[in-house]
Amino acid sequence: MxxxxxxxxxxxxxxxxxxxxxxxxxxxxxxxxxxxxxxxxxxxxxxxxxxxxxxxxxxxxxxxxxxxxxxxxxxxEMQRALADQTRLTREVHHRVKNNLQIISSLISLHWRATEDPGTASAYLSIQRRVDALAVVQRNHYAELEEQKGVSARAVINEIVASLRTSAQIQNARALDINVECDDICLHLDVAAPVAFMTAELADLAISQDMAGMLHISLKFMDDQPGKACLILESPLLRASSIASLRSAELCARVLEGLARQLRTSLNHNAETGRYGVVIPVIV
Incomplete structure (x- = not known):
């Protein structure tokens, strides 16, 4: 049992x-x-x-x-929404790029039609700024798919080429521009002020009735990761070289506004004609 x-x-x-x-x-x-x-x-x-x-x-x-x-x-659903958003973003940037090109072409037509040298210089001055913004928008649109930002070297070199041509047209004299730029990528809201600052100071240099060189440098900062230093320097930008005090004051106000947009301070040495700002970069 x-x-x-x-x-x-x-x-x-x-x-x-x-x-x-x-x-x-x-x-x-x-x-x-x-x-x-x-x-x-x-x-x-x-x-x-x-x-x-x-x-x-x-x-x-x-x-x-x-x-x-x-x-x-x-x-x-999220993938479809993201694809739609990307398509809309590309469309917006494409239209902005085209509109800037149209504005630049209209300015060029008015410049060619005017017979007054002062008016012609004013048109060229405006066109230099519009072209700088158009370069940024064009490069941003081209690299939108990779989402790595705007190549600072490509933007600055393209702007410099346009500035050389514009200086030759306005003064029948080439503006010697030297560029030193690291392989840096910038967000669009940083690239646009950088381009505008470059065009603004180049315009001030071109307006001086003398030959000279403009040096542009954009380098990584070893002591500040994620930052780069933009320097624009020229003998033509010295206080002693600038013929129009009003033009210099207007340029200074514009540069100060652009520096505030970049959330940084503008370093200016009037004796050497040197301008510098520290900007954020994509790392």
Whole structure:
């Protein structure tokens, strides 16, 4: 009788283990494997073993499946929304770029039509600023897909080429511009003020009735990660060289405003004709 009882208990334990393994352990292990491989966007499939599992485990598996389905749907909606936003952003930048080119062309037409030298110089001065902004917008549009910002070297070199041509047209004299620029990328809201500062100071240099050189430098700062120093310097920008005090004061106000837009201070040495600002860069 005791042997029969022991055998009955052992048999019951074995049967209970197999039932627990079939209804609980194996379904939970399968479900854990499926959940462990989950990534956003993937739809979890209820493991086959959970179909014959305990009702609670089967419901848990179905809940995971429904949750992953909802997440995948939301992911697809977000991807579509992001694609639409990117398309709209590209369209806006494309229209801004085209509008700036149209404005530049209209200014050029008026410049060619005028016979007054003073008016012609004023048109060229305005066109230099518009062209600088157009260069930034054009480069930003070209690199919009990569989302790495605007290449400062490409922007400055293109602006410099345009300034040389403009100086030659206005004064029949080339403006010697020297550029030193690290491989730096800028956000659009930084690149635009940098371009405008370059055009503003170059315009002031071109307006002086003498030959000279403009030095432009944009270098990383070793002691300030994520920062770069923009320097524009020319003998033509010295206080002793500037013919029109009014033009110099107007230029100073514009540069101070651009420096505030960059959330930095403008360093100016009137004796050497040196202007400098520290700007944030993309790292």
């Amino acid at each position: 005791p042997l029969f009882s022991i055998a009955a208990v052992a048999l019951a334990a074995i049967i209970g283990w197999h039932i627990a393994r079939r209804l609980l352990v194996r379904p939970l292990v399968a479900l854990r494997r499926e959940v462990a491989t989950y990534r956003p966007g993937k739809i979890l499939s209820p493991p086959a073993t959970t179909m014959s599992a305990a009702q609670e485990i089967a419901e848990l598996s179905e809940a995971f499946h429904a949750l992953s389905r909802d997440v995948a749907r939301h992911e697809q």
